[in-house]
Amino acid sequence: MKLLMIEDNKSVCEMMSMFFEKEKWDVEYAYDGISAVEKFKEKSDEWDMITLDLNLPGMDGMQVNAEIRKISSTVPIIILTARDSESDQILGLEMGADEYVSKPFSPITLIARIKALHRRAQISALGSSKQNKVDDDFDVKTDHFKLNSSTREAYLNDNRIDGLTPKEFDLLRVLAKKPRQVFSREQLLQLVWDYEYYGDERTVDAHIKKLRQKIEKVGPQVIQTVWGVGYKFDDTEAE
Template sequence: MNILMIEDDEHICEMMAMYFEMEEDWQTTFIYDGEEGWQYYKEHKDDLDMVILDLNLPGKNGLTICHDIRQENPYIPIIMLTALDNESDQVFGLETGADDYITKPFDPQTVMARMRALNRRAQLTSERLQPSQSKDNSNDYDIVTNYLRINERTREAYFNDQMIEGLTPKEFDILALLASYPRQVFSRDHLLRTLWEDPFFGDERTVDAHIKKLRQKMEKYGPQLIQTVWGVGYKLDESDVE
């Protein structure tokens, strides 16, 4: 992978550089200032496979950079690093478009595992997007419900015949899984093991943050289909929708 890491703690950068080189031989550019990191991204975005962002950066903060990157590229994996550790910070970071959230101090091996998992999913997304150039596949849908039509090859989801705009790769994966098994309840642990990596190293509230954002994007097009089953997990249920 070709990685951009924007982090103002040089000791963390030095530590991760050692792991990247020893274990994976990944090429990584380290930048310690937010504004400089954003400029570097704009100049090299076509060559980058992943971005790692600190939340609190001089010049331009990580949340703003993450939001700006997502406006240009909805698919590049983004990991947010932060010394803060509360649910509101995590949710806010994920809502700006981050795919994952890691709290300092962290185990470098945990970061590596998250990066490998994100890279695998990014490669699958890229492969699935390739057939979208073929008109023969443009009207094929792998998942069809009363309200939804989902094409897993083109990574497009339609709600009431309107494309759901701005879905991140993770949000699409969650929607596709829930829609594939209507009314089946999926626990947070099941979603993490299926759509993240197994075993998952992190906070299971990551699922809640992604579900919240997915609901916000879907409610623009019709009734709320994703329901919370308290104490268990989530399901997609159209049976009670009028």
């Protein structure tokens, strides 16, 4: 794995470097926002993972996140934040980050989060390289929607839903496999996140919001809110 750690605290970088070396990962460090964006641009097609601190000199972490997303919509980003505000964490997710880890954090926990997110990204990339789209290959099909878990492709009214992150795809698959069944936020956390997740359940809301935006680019909204309970997939009126 080739990882870019964007972190102004060099002590944190030195601590994590020992764990990265043990994993035999190729890691580079950026200590301010401006140099971070430049480093990413230099090798934009090579990075497998970004860890991003929000409190950076030169350019705020939110701005760095936005600049990276202009270049790549798929590179996995984990936000590292010492900010206590839930709104900062949710804003980061809504702006395109995939995860957040609150400081202080356990190095082992961060390594586990990186591995889980990287695994999903690899599966998604492998699926995107496949070109076979015959209907028999779609393992989830409803009246207006079909999804291929192997190629990580989803279509609404035969229009492909592009730019899905690994977690957005997994959320969509969980919901679509059981149309009209209502899932609580807690259930979705358990089904989609493959490690014990300590984040607020509003994390699900942030991912659902991004997923809805991508669905609406190709057709009517099929992810519905059931107030006070959670979310469901319903494409019965998706003509």
